[in-house]
Amino acid sequence: MSEPLNLEALKQQAAVRATDLVRSGMRVGLGTGSTAKYAIEEIGRRVDSGELTGIVGVATSEASDVLARQVGIPVEPLDPRPLDIAIDGADEIDPQLDLIKGLGGALLREKLTEIQTGTLVIIADHTKTVAHLGEKAPVPIEIARFGFLSTIERLRAILPGGRLRQPGAQPYVTDNGNYIYDGQLPAAFDPAVLERQLKGTLGVVETGFFLGMATHAFVAAPDGVQEFRRR
């Protein structure tokens, strides 16, 4: 009988491979989510052992900030200096390394942080790869709370199948105090065109399309970790 698939072990394997790209003295963007968590822990381990020195982390969420400090990574707020590298998970990865991110809710800080590096390394298990964006995941869209029902009406005219993220009685609130509309994507669309349309919609703060940003991806499958690079 074959071993049950352990996605957590795969996420960790991808995270360890990405951490091998981190060098002493680097300013490192720290992603958010269950996969990025393993990278933060691994960086922390290497800082603790002395293998990595002079590391500064820039966290993409309150949760990653707390975890980074717990594992001994000095954390600074984002400022205009470039980051040497950023490591983060994704919800979907297409063959061009274009991404959907934000199911974990940190898309705005992730984009603000990761736009400041020339080396954005995505880590994932193999379930995150798709032929076309939108195959499995909705696109998370961060929207202002003020007037959110009006913004949602405008968004429904573009992506009718979506809905306000609401895990319980209240809507989900991001670290920035905003709400998220998870937009169901059509079978065929141009992500760059849709991104521009969404960003041009009043009330939209940011979208979970990360286009042309990722430079590397480590994707872990039961038969090993595959490395991809943007061409």
Ligand SMILES: O=C(CO)[C@H](O)[C@H](O)COP(=O)(O)O
């Ligand atoms: O974009 C994100 C958070 O905003 C995460 O990177 C994405 O949701 C993947 O998370 P996980 O590694 O837990 O599947």
